Amino acid sequence: MQHSDPDDLFDRAEMPVAPFEFNADVARVFPDMVRRSVPGYADLVALCGLVARRVARPGTRCYDLGCSLGAVSLAMLARTPSGVGIVAVDNARAMVDGLARRLAEVPGGERVRVCCADVREVEVADASVVALNLTLQFLPPQARAGLLARIRDGMVPGGVLVLAEKVRFDDAAEAALVTALHEDFKRANGYSELAIAGKRAALERVLVPEPAAAHEQRLREVGFTRVTRLYQHLNFVAWAAWT
Numbered sequence: 151m152q153h154s155d156p157d158d159l160f161d162r163a164e165m166p167v168a169p170f171e172f173n174a175d176v177a178r179v180f181p182d183m184v185r186r187s188v189p190g191y192a193d194l195v196a197l198c199g200l201v202a203r204r205v206a207r208p209g210t211r212c213y214d215l216g217c218s219l220g221a222v223s224l225a226m227l228a229r230t231p232s233g234v235g236i237v238a239v240d241n242a243r244a245m246v247d248g249l250a251r252r253l254a255e256v257p258g259g260e261r262v263r264v265c266c267a268d269v270r271e272v273e274v275a276d277a278s279v280v281a282l283n284l285t286l287q288f289l290p291p292q293a294r295a296g297l298l299a300r301i302r303d304g305m306v307p308g309g310v311l312v313l314a315e316k317v318r319f320d321d322a323a324e325a326a327l328v329t330a331l332h333e334d335f336k337r338a339n340g341y342s343e344l345a346i347a348g349k350r351a352a353l354e355r356v357l358v359p360e361p362a363a364a365h366e367q368r369l370r371e372v373g374f375t376r377v378t379r380l381y382q383h384l385n386f387v388a389w390a391a392w393t
């Protein structure tokens with residue numbers, strides 16, 4: 151577990167709350183924030199490592215798009231042979247700088263190329279594994295198919311995209327129950343009512359979830375041949391999409 155300051159960013163939130171952004175304050179508390187906010191986060195990271203171990207081949211690359219502090223990149227590094235390159239991309243400078251510092255301390259860390267860039271502008275090539283672990287949800291919905299198509303075009307035959315997203319439920323009763331359970335998860339992890347409400351307001355229109363079925367349809371429409379739902383914990387779902 152990477153070092154983290156405790157996440158108290160919304161403990162004293164005053165309405166109206168500013169739109170959420172991945173700034174230096176978020177980077178400073180991110181490991182604590184994501185562990186306490188995303189049910190199954192550690193499983194999602196481990197899953198990306200397991201897929202990389204099974205699918206990545208020397209001479210190909212693994213991509214961690216929207217890498218944050220690089221938990222998925224580190225999992226891929228630990229599970230792949232030296233001939234596999236890893237490309238970690240994030241447009242938050244504080245996240246990228248934090249990952250670069252971490253990699254300097256990790257044996258083999260030089261296998262990871264860290265790029266501060268928008269994932270929509272990064273070339274994907276010779277990719278056997280691509281991870282979009284809780285990243286696509288922060289792109290405008292209208293930009294998502296184009297990114298997925300470019301990823302698909304940059305992947306080798308037999309490659310796998312691991313997509314993990316917070317999903318929306320169109321059935322009102324289902325949405326109410328799962329949202330309540332997610333907030334119970336946050337309460338159980340020590341967040342106050344004020345912090346839960348403040349984070350919810352900050353994420354409004356910044357994190358835009360879609361129904362699971364919409365993700366599955368889009369993955370097929372951009373050309374992935376098989377789409378398998380690998381994991382779900384409350385309103386967080388992960389798929390493997392094959393080229």
Ligand SMILES: Nc1ncnc2c1ncn2[C@@H]1O[C@H](C[S@+](CC[C@H]([NH3+])C(=O)[O-])CC(=O)[O-])[C@@H](O)[C@H]1O
Pocket residue numbers: 172184195215216217218219220221222239240241242245267268269270282283284285288289
């Ligand atoms: N257009 C963009 N271009 C590049 N980066 C972006 C963009 N939009 C958002 N980001 C970056 O995507 C990441 C989303 S967090 C991913 C967790 C990570 N995958 C993990 O496995 O720990 C999800 C979460 O915190 O819930 C942030 O670091 C943003 O800066």
Ligand SMILES: O=C(O)C(=O)Cc1ccccc1
Pocket residue numbers: 183184187188316349353357
């Ligand atoms: O979906 C939520 O309610 C979250 O809190 C997810 C999250 C986790 C870390 C940074 C931004 C959003």
